Amino acid sequence: MLVCTGYAAESPSAPLAPYSFTRRAPGQQDVEIEILYCGVCHSDLHFARNEWGFTAYPAVPGHEIVGRVKSVGAGVSKHKVGDLVGVGCMVDSCRTCPSCQEGLEQYCDGGLAGQTYGGVEKQTGEPSKGGYAERIVVDESFVLRIPENLNPAAAAPLLCAGITLYSPLRHWGAGPGRKVGIIGLGGLGHMGVKLARAMGAHTVVFTTSPGKVADARRLGADDVIISKDPEHMAQHAESFDLIIDTVSASHDLAPYFGTLKREATLVQVGAPDKPLPFNVFPLLMKRRNFAGSLIGGIKETQEMLDFCGQHNITADVEMIPIQAINEAYERMLKSDVKYRFCIDMASLKA
The missing domain is CATH 3.90.180.10 (Medium-chain alcohol dehydrogenases, catalytic domain)
Known part of the structure; x- marks a missing residue:
């Protein structure tokens, strides 16, 4: 021993x-x-x-x-x-x-x-x-x-943090011509911004804090939405191909569902310690999807590390x-x- x-x-x-x-x-x-x-x-x-x-x-x-x-x-x-x-x-x-x-x-x-x-x-x-x-x-x-x-x-x-965002971005097809949202700009979220941008997606950050707008753009976000502003959210209604939610506290998901296109997906990767409440009707009305994702396998994690090496992402x-x-x-x-x-x-x- x-x-x-x-x-x-x-x-x-x-x-x-x-x-x-x-x-x-x-x-x-x-x-x-x-x-x-x-x-x-x-x-x-x-x-x-x-x-x-x-x-x-x-x-x-x-x-x-x-x-x-x-x-x-x-x-x-x-x-x-x-x-x-x-x-x-x-x-x-x-x-x-x-x-x-x-x-x-x-x-x-x-x-x-x-x-x-x-x-x-x-x-x-x-x-x-x-x-x-x-x-x-x-x-x-x-x-x-x-x-x-x-x-x-x-x-x-x-x-x-890296593989937790890389895996769903790859699985749900983030890339050129796709609009991808990242909810939250923390340890997970900031990796999502860097990775989605490097994959070629139009990358948007959802945040409750106006003070994070400049940093989101520094990290590579093409746009930033203040999610507690209903008018700002309405401007992006039914426009996202994929949203990844990194928030690990209880919060209302319904407003984010409304920004998804028909049949688009919101993926939960944040792990709140209490169940998330949400209204299912925004999912039903546009055949939207709510999914979860957990890190990645060993092969995919190595793929992520090599991708980060190629794009100098840390x-x-x-x-x-x-x-x-x-x-x-x-x-x-x-x-x-x-x-x-x-x-x-x-x-x-x-």
Whole structure:
């Protein structure tokens, strides 16, 4: 076993604090990664505070991991010592169900077992622990190549925020001649703007805050709609081919449905902790669709990383030491970050 230092929550109400634990020793197909950077996702906070109801304590969050390969098992062929690599939301799956066979491991019939944190390691039977730590051991099939031209710290959020937006944009055909809306300009939303624009779509941001208009345009938005202004929303009625909703708080979806074309789709990727209320009639009247999407499979995540490398796309990050993680959680709840916190894991040595 490998002794590892990290940060963990001991209970739903406890702040994250230094924590020593063990990782499994690398097996034949395993890659040991020295973690350089770890993005901070809103899901980390939900998990640390047991807001989804499945957290096992002590809980080590973190699933936007970038690091260097430190060692590899004898059977590893995809990665070598010194490679810049990433680990996202999954470190395993059943690999045999129809979804896994299609490269859609995020929809594995085994459910949440293969999560980077909050799952259960097949090799040890222990709860999996995430990337707020000095190192991690992962099966090579779930380790991704990070393009060397990208800033590794700013690339870390691509492993969750990036693929969460890339997958639905690709699946529902964002591209030239298509009008795509992004609801919310936060950690997820700002990635949606960058990716949709790079795909060639006419990209529009929906925001409740007039103060975000300039930043939305800086990030690449062709237009910005103040969603709490009914007249502004009416100007865009029945004009969108695709809308992706990144908001993780309860909100009314009906006004957004009205901006979709007939048979167009609104995709939910934000994960509110309470059910979303909405009126179905705007869907019925124009045969519109309301869908959901969850990250992406390993093949698609690598495709996304390569796309970002080609277009020089990374997240806008604010670097923090691990000792500031609890303050970062409180600021994240207030949307006081542009647009993703990233932990410099070298700070663990302090």
